[in-house]
Amino acid sequence: MGRLTDMPQATRAQDRGERFGAAMAAVVRRLPFGLSRIIPPSLLGFAVINGFTFAVDLTLLTALHSWLDLWLPAAITISYVCAFGLSYTLNRAFNFRSHAAVGPQVAVYVVVVVVNYLAWILGVATGLAALGLDFRLARIAAGGCEAVYMYCMMRWVVFRDSQPNHNTPEVDTDP
DSSP states (O other), X not given: OOOGGGSOHHHHHHHHHXXXXXXXXXXXXXXXXXXGGTOOHHHHHHHHHHHHHHHHHHHHHHIIIIISOOOHHHHHHHHHHHHHHHHHHHIIIIISOOOSOHHHHHHHHHHHHHHHIIIIIIIIIIHHHHTTOOHXXXXXXXXXXXXXXXXXXXXXXXXXXXXXXXXXXXXOOOO
């Protein structure tokens, strides 16, 4: 094979996705206490990608609300939309390696994100902030609830076309 720059862009993207998946599978295989049998590589990939996009979300939220003095619900909304667009793109390409048509998939993702936004982000984060918790801590608490919901929805609803072997560790079924 030639240099990486000689490959078509789609081939390079697929190669990066395969390397990311292989890295996540390698880490999962090394998990202690039998966790490698129950944690799929896609969960670790989701945690890595969404940990990064959550940091982007918090950075934007802090900049918009603290530095630019934007109204908190507006700051939460703007930072959330930016982070979730990035999350969709990275999870589609690297973690779930989906090949489904983007249009219908984005439509499903938008519904999932709207439900997530109303329930966890605005509901929990704004509610906790109204009760006196610092808005950053409120957002982190809401993020924990959000993470469980979003992983389940991305794995089994949004990216359901992904090949099962990409997302589950090999389990030895011999006694």
